[in-house]
Amino acid sequence: MLKILKAMSEVNLDGFNPQMGEVSEGETVIGELNDDLKRMLFLMSSANDEQEELNVELLNDIKHHEQQHVNSDCNDKDCKEFIRSLREKTNALSEKVDSTTSMFWAAVKFEFDYPDGNLCIRDGFKVVSEPSDPSGGMSIGFVGTFPMDLDFEDLLASMP
Numbered sequence: 001m002l003k004i005l006k007a008m009s010e011v012n013l014d015g016f017n018p019q020m021g022e023v024s025e026g027e028t029v030i031g032e033l034n035d036d037l038k039r040m041l042f043l044m045s046s047a048n049d050e051q052e053e054l055n056v057e058l059l060n061d062i063k064h065h066e067q068q069h070v071n072s073d074c075n076d077k078d079c080k081e082f083i084r085s086l087r088e089k090t091n092a093l094s095e096k097v098d099s100t101t102s103m104f105w106a107a108v109k110f111e112f113d114y115p116d117g118n119l120c121i122r123d124g125f126k127v128v129s130e131p132s133d134p135s136g137g138m139s140i141g142f143v144g145t146f147p148m149d150l151d152f153e154d155l156l157a158s159m160p
């Protein structure tokens with residue numbers, strides 16, 4: 001069995017009712033997520049939550065590392081090792097966030113026969129489309145939290 005199907009089958013939807021915002025003007029309700037799509041949304045949200053938790057942990061690591069710079073007991077090798085360890089911790093998880101997000105939206109588009117416009121999910125698992133960007137740009141919105149991207153090089157460059 002595909003791992004994604006196994007993971008979906010293990011999702012308990014009881015109490016899963018994320019606040020996604022109300023349907024706003026200009027949006028057309030094209031349907032509602034069925035339970036399978038809710039399970040995929042659940043997996044995507046969990047991956048995002050995990051990422052947020054990890055980011056808090058990494059920010060603490062970074063603060064700790066910054067302190068080493070203040071105490072000036074960090075050399076280039078330590079710094080490189082530190083960045084490598086940060087990357088290692090984030091890479092697998094950000095792949096998970098990316099893939100659950102792409103799979104979810106691909107499944108929603110497939111389920112609703114590729115409707116025109118940008119798709120969003122609203123309260124009550126309503127699927128809405130909003131008019132396409134007249135400039136021709138197509139963006140798929142997810143109303144919720146996106147993983148915070150940590151730019152390690154920038155963070156390190158800003159260290160004392």
Ligand SMILES: [Zn+2]
Pocket residue numbers: 065069074075078079080082
């Ligand atoms: Zn360092």
